[in-house]
Amino acid sequence: WTEDICEGALILRHFSVLHEITLLDGIRQIMIKHPFRQLLTPNGHRMSVAMTCCGEVGWVSDSKGYRYSTYDPDNGKPWPYMPDNFFSIAVQAAEEAGFPDFKPDSCLINQYQVGSRLSLHQDKDEKNLGAPIVSFSLGIPATFLFGGMQRTDPVQRYHLAHGDVVVWGGPARLRYHGVAPIKEAAHPLLGTQRINLTFRQAK
Numbered sequence: 275w276t277e278d279i280c281e282g283a284l285i286l287r288h289f290s291v292l293h294e295i296t297l298l299d300g301i302r303q304i305m306i307k308h309p310f311r312q313l314l315t316p317n318g319h320r321m322s323v324a325m326t327c328c329g330e331v332g333w334v335s336d337s338k339g340y341r342y343s344t345y346d347p348d349n350g351k352p353w354p355y356m357p358d359n360f361f362s363i364a365v366q367a368a369e370e371a372g373f374p375d376f377k378p379d380s381c382l383i384n385q386y387q388v389g390s391r392l393s394l395h396q397d398k399d400e401k402n403l404g405a406p407i408v409s410f411s412l413g414i415p416a417t418f419l420f421g422g423m424q425r426t427d428p429v430q431r432y433h434l435a436h437g438d439v440v441v442w443g444g445p446a447r448l449r450y451h452g453v454a455p456i457k458e459a460a461h462p463l464l465g466t467q468r469i470n471l472t473f474r475q476a477k
C-alpha cells in the first residue's frame with residue numbers, strides 16, 4: 275500500500291519485495307568491477323556510507339567537490355550499464371507515484387553498515403530537478419529523517435524496511451533529509467547491512 279509523506283512524496287510499502295532477487299543479483303554484478311567505497315567529502319571527511327553507481331553517470335565526491343561523472347574516479351572506467359530490469363522497476367514505481375515520464379540515467383547504490391549514517395543534506399547536483407528521485411530500501415531497516423527547506427527546520431522520522439520504495443518529487447524534491455545511525459539488526463538475505471538504490475535523472 276501507499277503512504278503519503280507530503281505533496282510530491284510517497285512511500286510504496288513492500289513495492290520491491292518481489293524484485294529482490296533481480297535487484298540483489300544486479301548489485302552483485304555491479305560490485306564485482308566497481309566495489310563499494312567510502313568517498314571523501316570536499317572537507318576531507320570519509321563518509322560512513324559506502325557507494326557505487328551504475329548508469330550513464332554516477333555521483334562522486336572528492337576534494338574537488340560533489341558531481342556526476344561518466345566514469346569511476348577509482349579506476350577510470352565508465353560506470354556499468356544500468357540493468358534494463360532496474361530501469362523498468364524504477365519507472366514502474368515512479369508511474370505508480372504519479373510521475374509518468376521518469377527516465378533515470380543514474381543509479382547511486384548506498385551501502386550502510388551498522389552505525390552508518392547520512393547527515394542532513396539536499397540532493398541538488400542533478401540537472402533536471404523537475405524529475406523525481408526513486409529510492410529503494412533493501413536489508414536491515416533505517417530511520418529516515420525528512421526535514422524542511424532549511425537545514426535547521428524540524429524533521430519527521432519514517433521507518434523504512436526491506437522492499438519499501440520512496441518517490442521524492444515536486445515540492446519535496448529539495449527538502450533536507452538524512453538517515454539516522456543504523457541500528458544493529460540482521461536480514462535473512464543481506465545480513466547486517468542496508469542497501470539503498472536511488473534512481474535519478476542527473477544528466
Ligand code: MD5
Nearest residue numbers: 384397407409442446447448449451470
Ligand atoms: C538513503 N539516500 O536512504 C537516501 C534515500 C542520497 C540519499 O539521501 O542522497 O543518496 S534518497 C532520499 C531523498 C532523495 C531526494 C529528496 C528527498 C529524499 N527528500 O526530499 O527528502 O540512502
Ligand code: FE
Nearest residue numbers: 395396397451
Ligand atoms: Fe539524498
